Amino acid sequence: MEIKRLNIIITLGLLAIVGILIAQLLWTKQAYNIENQKFNQKVNIALMEVVEKLSGEGTFTENPVQNISNDYYLVNVNNEIHPTVLEYYLKTEFTRFQINTNYVYALYNCRSDRMIYGKYVSPNQKNQKNKEIKFPKHKDLVYYFSISFPDKTTYLISSLRFWYLLTFALIIILIVYVYSIYTIIQQKKFSELQRDFINNMTHEFKTPLSSILLASEALNKQESVKENPKLQTYISIIINQSFKLNDHIEKILNIAKNDASGLSLKPQKITLFPFIQDIAENIQQKNENTTIIIDIPENISIQADEFHFNNIICNILENSIKYCETKPEINIFILKDSKGLYLKFKDNGMGIPAKNLPYIFDKFYRVKTKKSDEVNGFGLGLFYVKKIVQQHQWKISVENNSDQGITTTLFFPS
Numbered sequence: 001m002e003i004k005r006l007n008i009i010i011t012l013g014l015l016a017i018v019g020i021l022i023a024q025l026l027w028t029k030q031a032y033n034i035e036n037q038k039f040n041q042k043v044n045i046a047l048m049e050v051v052e053k054l055s056g057e058g059t060f061t062e063n064p065v066q067n068i069s070n071d072y073y074l075v076n077v078n079n080e081i082h083p084t085v086l087e088y089y090l091k092t093e094f095t096r097f098q099i100n101t102n103y104v105y106a107l108y109n110c111r112s113d114r115m116i117y118g119k120y121v122s123p124n125q126k127n128q129k130n131k132e133i134k135f136p137k138h139k140d141l142v143y144y145f146s147i148s149f150p151d152k153t154t155y156l157i158s159s160l161r162f163w164y165l166l167t168f169a170l171i172i173i174l175i176v177y178v179y180s181i182y183t184i185i186q187q188k189k190f191s192e193l194q195r196d197f198i199n200n201m202t203h204e205f206k207t208p209l210s211s212i213l214l215a216s217e218a219l220n221k222q223e224s225v226k227e228n229p230k231l232q233t234y235i236s237i238i239i240n241q242s243f244k245l246n247d248h249i250e251k252i253l254n255i256a257k258n259d260a261s262g263l264s265l266k267p268q269k270i271t272l273f274p275f276i277q278d279i280a281e282n283i284q285q286k287n288e289n290t291t292i293i294i295d296i297p298e299n300i301s302i303q304a305d306e307f308h309f310n311n312i313i314c315n316i317l318e319n320s321i322k323y324c325e326t327k328p329e330i331n332i333f334i335l336k337d338s339k340g341l342y343l344k345f346k347d348n349g350m351g352i353p354a355k356n357l358p359y360i361f362d363k364f365y366r367v368k369t370k371k372s373d374e375v376n377g378f379g380l381g382l383f384y385v386k387k388i389v390q391q392h393q394w395k396i397s398v399e400n401n402s403d404q405g406i407t408t409t410l411f412f413p414s
Contacts, residue, residue, distance in 0.1 A: 014177065014181070017173060017174050024170055027163070028160065028164065028167055031160055032160060035159055040067060042097045042099055043097075043149075044063075044067070044073075046093040046097045047064075047065045048063075050089045051065070053089050054077050054079065054086070055078045064076040071150065071152040072146070073146065073147045073148070074144060075144055075145050075146070079143055081143065083107060083119075086105065087119065087121065090147070101123070101149055101151050101152060102120065102150060102151045103121055104119065104150060105119060105145055105146065105148075106119075106145065206249055209246055212238070213243070213246070216239045217239065219235055220232070220239065266306075267304055267305055268303065270301060270302055270304050270306060270309060271299075272296050272300050272302060273294065273300070274298075275309075275313075276294055277294055279314060280317065280332070283321070290330070291330070292329075293332065294333075295331070295333040295334070300334060300341070304392060308388045308392075311384070316385065317330060319382070320349055320405075320406075324347065325350055328348065330345060331347075332344070332345055333346075339411075339414060340413040341412040341414075342409055342411055342412075343409070343411075343412070344407055344408070344409050346405065346407045347405040347407075348405040349404075349405040349406060351400045351401070351404065351406055352400060354400065357399075361383055361385070361386040362379075362383065363379070364379040365383075366379040393413070394411055394413070395410075397409050397411070
């Protein structure tokens with residue numbers, strides 16, 4: 001149902017953007033046509049003014065200005081035209097009507113029976129060109145001149161640059177939207193394949209692992225095994241390692257499940273000192289050479305899910321022990337400021353290369369060192385910790401100490 005709803009939302013969003021883009025293109029085309037009409041009207045009026053000045057008012061019964069093509073005009077006058085006078089009136093009227101684009105004009109010469117004295121005129125005097133330009137002759141007229149606007153299209157487009165910029169921006173938005181949707185769909189497919197693979201893999205592991213545990217426990221109860229210390233040691237190793245492997249498999253399953261449905265937290269008040277002290281004592285019983293020093297006031301408490309917070313502390317402490325090449329020593333202490341509470345775990349381990357620090361919370365990521373090859377794991381512990389921390393809306397960070405080891409900080413906002 002959620003996938004169907006997502007597809008509907010994506011489709012509606014795409015249709016909306018495409019619809020807006022089409023409307024924008026239609027509006028841009030309409031705006032261009034309007035600008036073209038306005039330009040033609042201004043040119044017609046300006047040329048009428050030029051004709052009146054050249055021939056006198058009331059001389060023509062019909063419109064002397066003919067729009068032969070989109071950028072080509074034919075203007076009929078009743079008197080012989082002097083080129084200098086014509087150019088002066090054209091410049092004057094075009095400036096008055098704000099026609100600020102280049103144009104070319106030519107006069108008809110009755111004696112030579114051809115169009116002569118063509119000239120390219122630009123509002124920018126630096127670009128003005130003096131050259132002969134021949135226009136086609138009109139057989140029905142005697143005294144007339146022609147005028148053409150070779151840069152009319154460019155001029156109209158430049159006047160509508162805001163519309164074209166807006167259209168270009170909408171096209172970019174459409175491309176980004178389509179690419180984002182494509183990326184999301186591909187990522188979703190990848191996540192589903194990854195989750196299915198993890199689920200299938202871990203379930204396939206659990207069946208033989210359960211058989212190994214059952215067989216090992218049954219074997220451990222045999223009298224012949226109880227009387228043989230070496231066999232007891234070997235079977236104990238098999239059982240312990242099987243339980244450890246089972247814990248890893250359960251962790252992978254929980255992470256895959258949480259990726260699909262999210263974590264379910266049950267926050268409650270936890271007093272930090274006794275809570276962490278119990279965890280530290282259990283860990284020290286398993287690791288006799290480990291020293292854990294706790295410097296936390298007894299009255300400090302937080303709101304957290306007891307089960308997941310316990311896992312966070314255990315993961316941090318166990319990592320500090322596993323990645324220590326000497327006798328592990330961990331200091332746990334509290335700092336406070338106006339922003340909130342900082343719970344710090346400082347160890348004397350081997351540290352983490354600076355280039356690897358940004359990636360240590362990524363799923364399946366493990367720092368490539370000689371020690372990490374000796375320590376069993378899948379690179380899921382810190383990923384799980386980061387996920388729980390984010391779900392609680394806390395923050396976690398890791399930094400190398402100036403002397404040795406790392407300091408892991410849990411931040412609880414006020």
